[in-house]
Amino acid sequence: MSGNPIREVALIGFGEAGGIFGQDLAVAAVDVAMFDVLLGSEPSRTPMLVKARNAKVAVRHQVERRYWRASQRAGVSGIGHV
Numbered sequence: 001m002s003g004n005p006i007r008e009v010a011l012i013g014f015g016e017a018g019g020i021f022g023q024d025l026a027v028a029a030v031d032v033a034m035f036d037v038l039l040g041s042e043p044s045r046t047p048m049l050v051k052a053r054n055a056k057v058a059v060r061h062q063v064e065r066r067y068w069r070a071s072q073r074a075g076v077s078g079i080g081h082v
Contacts, residue, residue: 006030010060014038014048023055033058 009025011018011034022032034057038044052059 008033010034011057012036014052014057019051019055022052022057026056031058032056033060035060035062 008031011022011032014022014034014036018034018036022034025032032055034052036044036048039048039059039061049059
């Protein structure tokens, strides 16, 4: 198999590490979406939205069921912040 087999990634948490991962993955042509509980309140919301836009990372305001199911199939015991 050639190239990058990973085409889509969802990040739960977009703090310092999540922001770095998201930006690097987006640069590598991976579609990246993120969710963070801090999107629900200021003063965190606006800077996080700007960071996501600059990193070319899509913002999700809730965890999509398909990502939750994928984590369960992969044997992930829980979803937490990165």
